[in-house]
Amino acid sequence: MSLIDLTATELQSQLALGHITAVEVTGAFWAQIERLNEQVGAFLATRRDMALEAAERIDLQRAKGAAVGPLAGIPVALKDLICTQGERTTCASRMLASFVPPYDATVVERLRSADAILIGKTNLDEFAMGGSTESSALGVTRNPWDLECVPGGSSGGAAACLAARMVPLSVGTDTGGSIRQPAAFCGVTGLKPTYGRVSRYGLIAFASSLDQIGPMARSAEDVALLLEVLAGHDARDSTSAAVPVPRYTECLRQPLSGLRIGVPRAHFADGLDPEVAAAVQEGLRVYRDQGAEIREIELPHGRYGIAAYYVIAPSEASSNLARYDGVHYGYRTDEAALLAEWREESRRLMDAGDTSALQQSDNPLVRMYRRTRAEGFGPEVKRRIMLGTYALSAGYYDAYYLKAQKVRRLIRQDYDRAFEQVDLILGPVTPGPAFRAGEKASDPLSMYLVDLFTVGANLAGIPAISVPCGFTSRGLPVGLHLQAPPLEESRLLRAAYMYQQTTDWHTRKPSLA
Amino acid sequence: MSLTRQDVEKVALLARLRLAPSEVDTMTRQLSQIVDYVQLLSELNTDDVQPLAHAIEVTNVFAADQPLDSLSREEALSNAPHTDDEYYLVPPVLGS
Amino acid sequence: MKQPPEPDHLPYKIVIGLEVHVQLATRTKLFCRCNTQFGAPPNTQTCPVCIGLPGALPVMNDEAFRLSLQTALALNCQIPPSTKWDRKQYYYPDLPKGYQISQYDLPLSHDGFLEIHDSQQRFESKRVRIRRAHLEEDAGKSIHDERSGTADSRIDLNRTGTPLLEIVSEPDMSSALEARTFLDELKLVLVYQGVSDCNMQEGSLRVDANINLHIRDRETWIPTPIVEVKNMNSFRAVERALEFEADRQFDVWQETGQRLGDAPKQTRGWDDQAEVTRPQRGKEESSDYRYFPDPDLVPVNVSPQQLDQIRRQLGPIPAVLREQLQTQWGLGAYDADVLVNQGPRLVQYFTQLAEACGDAKEASNWVQQDVMRRLKEQQTEIDAFPVSAATLAELIRMKQAGQLDRSRAREVFQHMCDHLQSPQQAMTALGIQQVDTAELSALCRSLLDKNPAIVADVKAGKQQAIGSLVGQAKKQNPNVNPAQVKEICLQLIAEMS
Numbered sequence A: 001m002s003l004i005d006l007t008a009t010e011l012q013s014q015l016a017l018g019h020i021t022a023v024e025v026t027g028a029f030w031a032q033i034e035r036l037n038e039q040v041g042a043f044l045a046t047r048r049d050m051a052l053e054a055a056e057r058i059d060l061q062r063a064k065g066a067a068v069g070p071l072a073g074i075p076v077a078l079k080d081l082i083c084t085q086g087e088r089t090t091c092a093s094r095m096l097a098s099f100v101p102p103y104d105a106t107v108v109e110r111l112r113s114a115d116a117i118l119i120g121k122t123n124l125d126e127f128a129m130g131g132s133t134e135s136s137a138l139g140v141t142r143n144p145w146d147l148e149c150v151p152g153g154s155s156g157g158a159a160a161c162l163a164a165r166m167v168p169l170s171v172g173t174d175t176g177g178s179i180r181q182p183a184a185f186c187g188v189t190g191l192k193p194t195y196g197r198v199s200r201y202g203l204i205a206f207a208s209s210l211d212q213i214g215p216m217a218r219s220a221e222d223v224a225l226l227l228e229v230l231a232g233h234d235a236r237d238s239t240s241a242a243v244p245v246p247r248y249t250e251c252l253r254q255p256l257s258g259l260r261i262g263v264p265r266a267h268f269a270d271g272l273d274p275e276v277a278a279a280v281q282e283g284l285r286v287y288r289d290q291g292a293e294i295r296e297i298e299l300p301h302g303r304y305g306i307a308a309y310y311v312i313a314p315s316e317a318s319s320n321l322a323r324y325d326g327v328h329y330g331y332r333t334d335e336a337a338l339l340a341e342w343r344e345e346s347r348r349l350m351d352a353g354d355t356s357a358l359q360q361s362d363n364p365l366v367r368m369y370r371r372t373r374a375e376g377f378g379p380e381v382k383r384r385i386m387l388g389t390y391a392l393s394a395g396y397y398d399a400y401y402l403k404a405q406k407v408r409r410l411i412r413q414d415y416d417r418a419f420e421q422v423d424l425i426l427g428p429v430t431p432g433p434a435f436r437a438g439e440k441a442s443d444p445l446s447m448y449l450v451d452l453f454t455v456g457a458n459l460a461g462i463p464a465i466s467v468p469c470g471f472t473s474r475g476l477p478v479g480l481h482l483q484a485p486p487l488e489e490s491r492l493l494r495a496a497y498m499y500q501q502t503t504d505w506h507t508r509k510p511s512l513a
Numbered sequence B: 001m002s003l004t005r006q007d008v009e010k011v012a013l014l015a016r017l018r019l020a021p022s023e024v025d026t027m028t029r030q031l032s033q034i035v036d037y038v039q040l041l042s043e044l045n046t047d048d049v050q051p052l053a054h055a056i057e058v059t060n061v062f063a064a065d066q067p068l069d070s071l072s073r074e075e076a077l078s079n080a081p082h083t084d085d086e087y088y089l090v091p092p093v094l095g096s
Numbered sequence C: 001m002k003q004p005p006e007p008d009h010l011p012y013k014i015v016i017g018l019e020v021h022v023q024l025a026t027r028t029k030l031f032c033r034c035n036t037q038f039g040a041p042p043n044t045q046t047c048p049v050c051i052g053l054p055g056a057l058p059v060m061n062d063e064a065f066r067l068s069l070q071t072a073l074a075l076n077c078q079i080p081p082s083t084k085w086d087r088k089q090y091y092y093p094d095l096p097k098g099y100q101i102s103q104y105d106l107p108l109s110h111d112g113f114l115e116i117h118d119s120q121q122r123f124e125s126k127r128v129r130i131r132r133a134h135l136e137e138d139a140g141k142s143i144h145d146e147r148s149g150t151a152d153s154r155i156d157l158n159r160t161g162t163p164l165l166e167i168v169s170e171p172d173m174s175s176a177l178e179a180r181t182f183l184d185e186l187k188l189v190l191v192y193q194g195v196s197d198c199n200m201q202e203g204s205l206r207v208d209a210n211i212n213l214h215i216r217d218r219e220t221w222i223p224t225p226i227v228e229v230k231n232m233n234s235f236r237a238v239e240r241a242l243e244f245e246a247d248r249q250f251d252v253w254q255e256t257g258q259r260l261g262d263a264p265k266q267t268r269g270w271d272d273q274a275e276v277t278r279p280q281r282g283k284e285e286s287s288d289y290r291y292f293p294d295p296d297l298v299p300v301n302v303s304p305q306q307l308d309q310i311r312r313q314l315g316p317i318p319a320v321l322r323e324q325l326q327t328q329w330g331l332g333a334y335d336a337d338v339l340v341n342q343g344p345r346l347v348q349y350f351t352q353l354a355e356a357c358g359d360a361k362e363a364s365n366w367v368q369q370d371v372m373r374r375l376k377e378q379q380t381e382i383d384a385f386p387v388s389a390a391t392l393a394e395l396i397r398m399k400q401a402g403q404l405d406r407s408r409a410r411e412v413f414q415h416m417c418d419h420l421q422s423p424q425q426a427m428t429a430l431g432i433q434q435v436d437t438a439e440l441s442a443l444c445r446s447l448l449d450k451n452p453a454i455v456a457d458v459k460a461g462k463q464q465a466i467g468s469l470v471g472q473a474k475k476q477n478p479n480v481n482p483a484q485v486k487e488i489c490l491q492l493i494a495e496m497s
């Protein structure tokens, strides 16, 4: 068995026993990246030399008998909207294509102090807006199970690099399903933690009240290992939860007895791909066989989730992305061209004697802003900025943003009531498996509806996990979605671990890997 | 359609985006479609519902008034598209 | 100065509301821990948070919040139990995030008031209502090429994120003088609380004014369009700008007859050189700030206990102090005003002095005439004054005991200040000694002998004629006590008859 087929947990123990070295581990994954990244396109940037140097340092430390961190010598991929000091962080946008943060995100600090090997930055939908990674301005990522298909998104690169065995651990972010949906499409395990569980400091914001960083891996056990490093209170994030973090890796193996699982009837309604439905039903059977009690539940406001989400997320995004204006960092339009355009237009209007048009015409600064943003952002980002700006503009705030925040409370209350009766909520992650590249590109609304089952957890701020639970006849992975009450990540991990003890979907490997 | 071209042009100025005429058409159509879908929310009576801003309801988060190191000027300006090594530079604000 | 018009004689009333931005005296910025020190080289006091770098997040400064509550309480404001932060969105190069973190619909305080009065009685005392006081972050500084308008603008972000308290009054002022008095009083309150240095030159205090007229129309009043006046760099400038603006608006009214609502709100800038207001270029689009709650920050709840604690630590309120100086120390309104306007430390010096010498009026005279003059001459603050209240009280007691007259006491005071000496040391140095009674009687007797005409006058009931004898006595011996000379002479004359 090759090193790249081992899980992070297995690598960790082999490294600790001295059977393998960090340099060997890093070298093996590096070779896989070299072999496959051109086809898969999971990474936007890789750091071979830095990774190998870090690995050598860790081997040296271990040889000296010095204490090392919990991820010592294990390669980790970072979604490229998490700031790394001195290394480009692009959000897969032309706008930030050459942005080099002067600081590390809190999770990066935590990974570094856990001695993780930060091997590269993964591709995503531009500013994490999308569900296919197709809106990346800097590269194309393909699904390792079928290169014709999208890997999902927005953490498409983060999921694809795991499936293709390029890394054992990957850090993603989830605003409306961006960890869970690509995890489902790529057949890996991904967890969106409770809002506030992981610091957002240094995560380039899409929608601040929904964004959450989370772990992705090939097993629940590895997800627990990575979450333990990522999670924890951070004084630099005012929305960070000041509560202790359980030792996920320790409680993982305790089975959940008397488990009550709720199944929302609406999640199995029309529109759900029959093969996905069958795989998820099969997953449900596994839990029933393990003694879980299955109950049908209602989330009465679930059907409003997408509408509320597509008001709140773009509104916050329109504000968060206002800072990309070409003044202090990032892309700026060509100034000579801009001034030439301005002079030309002014002269034309002056000659025509059109003084009112002349007064209305944008001054050079406004022109700089508008050209910069028009050239720096892709169409999906512009669409959401427009939508959010509209929703927050005078006269519409109450009807859209405020209304959506109220519906958000109703959705949260649905969950609170449901969790009085059940311990977990189970359903499909997505209505269908990975779709073909380009299939939904021209119809934004159909792309948005893919988030149907996942946005609820973001709106309510609860944790949720995607676990591989089968394949379609075309060989595409299907994901099982589990949601838990706030701060109950350990319950999700234990349930996922139980599941993975009796199934092997998560160990399957795409033929190209 | 729930939005007009004029709405879209006005919003584009507010958002400091520039749209080509063909983009205005597409944007008007797509935004209208999404806004129509979002109207679904108006079915619900939310008169007695408090808005939920954060999933975890934390309050009173403060930091002590103790200075920490700032960035050096070089670091601060390192990502700026145009500087004179002292200030950020932008096209004339007053340009007339 | 232009006399404020008599309201009854004018065909209009002036209506003025003020918006004051005060920089709070914190060490660090509102949402990051960069220094707020004024005058640092450009772009050396910034960090990922205040540059608005992608991924950086704000965390509220506890001291800024405490100072805001303190100010709000000093301005008699209501403090709601919960407050939150909103984003005010607009594009400007000195606003790096594309929004300013401010407070929109739930400000930390509202509905307070500030009483204003004029010791010269040029207007009737009144209560100016405070609509709200809220906390927000400052923007950076843009430096424009004013002349050609074609060179690049330069941006310094050192000031970005500095805590500002925005204090908004109701339109309760009806003259430029009232507005000026409001500002003087507000500044005094802020200085007494120690919440801001209120330095207008450094931008720690900024004032915008809203002004319009209500034109008399038989039994009713017609409001004219409201104008916002900006760019006033001193309180004096505010006063002049508002005087100018009232006159200008009346001219416009006579010309156009435009009422409130007929024209959009206009912004005008004060030109201090030309002494006129000029229209300012409007923003690109009508301001649509798209306020919404900042998802990066959490609400703040204020408990009654917390408010009580701040209330207990509240510095003195100028209006209360004036009242105390009058009721507890028996000062007149004018004297109380002069002392309180000098600030809390001078008032403290006065009360210590009055306490120690037992005569508040005398203490007030010394402070106002001698101490304040000396402070002004030396351009120092009372903290650095060389004569303590206790030492000055010693001198005053000697004067009260008749050992010194007023003018000699002043000489001694000067000497004490110049040479850091006690009253005794200064008197010795100046050669001032007590004249013994026998010597004094002999002197008086010789003066009476030489001035029979004066003696006759006094006998005839013209007591003030004695003054001339006192003068002569001082000439012969500068150490004599005039009161004693007068007393002895009168006694001797009485004995003569």
Ligand SMILES: [Zn+2]
Binding pocket: C029, C032, C033, C034, C045, C046, C047, C048, C049, C050, C051, C161
């Ligand atoms: Zn800062």
